[in-house]
Amino acid sequence: MARLFGLPPLGDDGAAPRLAARVWSQALRNPVPAGRLGQGYARVVAGLVSYADELRRRGMLPEDAEPDEVARSLIGTVQGVMLQRALFPEADVTTFRGGPRALAGFTPEPGS
Template identity: 40%
Template sequence: MARVSQEHLDARRRQILDGAAICFARNGFHATSMQDVLKEVDLSAGAVYRYFSGKEELIAAVVGEVLGSVRGAFEEAVHLSPPPAPDVLITQVLGRTLAARANLTVDGEPAFPRLVIQVWAETLRNKELAVVLHEGYAGVRGAWSRIVQGYQDAGMMRSDVDPDHVARTMIAGAMGFLAQQSLFGPAPAEVLGDGLRALMGMTDVPAATGGSQLG
């Protein structure tokens, strides 16, 4: 009997993970059964269980990939000196992350943003996955804090602000943009980049010009 190549094993595992990701993005983790996954990937139970012992292990693998892809993209930017400005960097990171999963769709729309929302919701009830999420978030925060420190060292950003505060804000922008895509439909990452660029370029409006004053 011919031995199955590692390439074939890796491709089959990829097929299962992608199919499961589509199912989870479509209906959530709880409403998705292993039968749903088997139907999506068009494989027998034996073929799937060769790679994953059950639904919980499959969930953990999908969650790990989702968090790892986002974290890895941001951590790559740490090695750039100086890194691109935030509007450019976050557009590149999100664009690359979304493009890497562009083959996964639900009802004709990208599955990845919906999957991210499902992952966040699942970690609220699953303590093991919550630990993975917190570790991933801490990693992204640390990476972004180092990026912000690079901005400050290069004189690109004021130095009297805690890098972690800026990191949290930039992460919030990325998370919010993914949430919008999930809820309201896809949009290119350049939309977020344009918005950030406009906010970063704001200047104080002198009172003499008639600018409105709050308070």
């Protein structure tokens, strides 16, 4: 995701996930970091919505895919991976690649 927004990579020493967990914790208690975090979140959502919309136009996402839903699902996945890395430093990011790929091919049963 860093490359998507032209940001430098965060490294693999585990510092970024631990920092993110601290920031999220502070944002729950303090409106100042919560406001800043909310502004950043809105920018990331907007960028990913635009990206998902472009993927949909190119036929790389289903026609009925909702770009906002795609964006928020991606963010939630990244946040979940970061939180797991903060709590369990031995968690390897590469192990999280197969699950979304498998889910992308998942076909729910009718009516579910």
